[in-house]
């Protein structure tokens with residue numbers, strides 16, 4: 163679909179996300195002619211910028227992100243941007259915003275279509291949604307709302323936020339962004355599972371021993387200590403990215419590839435999610451805090467961090483479902499900061515098979531999401547010229563050229579918003595289940611805090627605390643990526 167008419171109102175137009183991701187993504191959509199003559203963008207933030215200054219910033223953001231751009235085209239693109247200095251807590255600014263939106267609607271013949279994008283600190287989401295409603299900022303065409311993460315900090319606050327948003331937007335018009343769902347290899351999970359007999363036929367609890375999801379970061383919290391103190395690894399990474407990946411891995415095959423069918427498959431699976439009790443949390447979960455490295459501070463010494471904080475910078479645990487192809491199969495996850503390397507990967511570990519050769523290793527299917535795009539199978543083969551088995555790897559790695567063709571997650575997801583495809587966004591029913599799980603683990607950890615059981619400290623440049631190796635159902639299981 164070409165040239166979708168729309169006025170986009172961006173809250174947080176001077177922020178990091180807008181500069182690094184959203185302006186370059188919008189430019190790519192403009193370059194591909196998805197948005198062209200009939201679009202205008204109003205960027206709002208507190209700083210007293212002019213329209214011209216915003217356009218300079220937008221131009222700079224595009225050049226920083228793209229080696230090969232046509233200067234004239236960027237100039238035309240930037241001319242569609244308007245700035246409004248705006249404190250989102252002040253009601254009078256919404257009146258000015260409404261007037262400017264109507265003006266642009268007419269100027270660009272945008273047919274009353276509006277997209278509202280909340281790219282600001284989450285504490286403002288509810289306030290903005292309420293003002294959009296009270297000041298009647300929605301247009302006469304379609305109205306869509308894009309919300310960044312985190313969506314609440316527990317189920318209760320997420321429910322309150324959802325209520326505030328639902329006053330102006332239907333569930334179908336709310337796009338809760340999880341940028342992991344825009345990643346190439348995350349989008350590759352369904353085709354890998356569903357189009358290859360070699361994979362499809364073993365993707366069940368007869369063959370899969372366990373699944374391991376690792377989202378590791380090599381840096382500490384840096385300047386974001388204040389935010390992290392209100393979050394921790396479980397809320398920051400598990401409630402959204404890790405759970406969405408797990409859902410794609412464990413859901414039954416949808417009836418077809420429509421957004422509705424895919425969300426239904428996810429929700430059918432999530433209805434069978436086992437919510438862990440305190441015993442499960444003690445046995446199958448681990449949490450840690452990084453200590454100082456040779457040149458890096460400990461979490462407890464970071465700026466804006468309480469020196470007695472029990473907030474975890476590493477979380478590992480187990481997820482199980484009662485339904486779906488992987489019913490009963492343990493799905494392990496781990497995520498943390500100051501780890502050995504920055505890597506996002508999934509490892510599917512298959513059960514050992516009785517065989518004529520005695521001991522054989524497991525077969526594994528590994529999907530590397532970042533920093534490369536790669537799928538490899540680990541299988542057994544004969545040692546060259548002697549008896550015995552050795553491990554072989556069948557590898558499909560994207561070439562440099564293919565990597566260059568992969569669109570950024572934000573470009574893909576923004577495109578989906580323009581064409582009203584909600585497949586790769588988080589539905590409220592999914593989010594609710596994720597929070598129920600995370601709240602149960604948080605409650606368990608608060609009880610353990612009360613018993614003096616605190617996060618275990620771990621050295622940087624490893625894969626978290628020792629206790630992360632003790633969460634498995636079976637003592638023979640272990641993290642296969644170490």
Ligand code: NAD
Nearest residue numbers: 174175176177178179207208248249250281282284310311
């Ligand atoms: P940021 O701090 O860089 O930008 C925040 C923006 O909000 C700025 O434009 C600021 O001027 C504006 N702002 C703050 N208070 C305001 C007020 N009272 N009235 C009007 N404007 C105000 O934040 P960011 O890194 O761009 O993150 C924005 C959102 O995107 C957050 O929800 C974050 O979790 C999410 N996010 C960011 C990234 C990223 O890479 N930066 C990645 C994923 C998700």
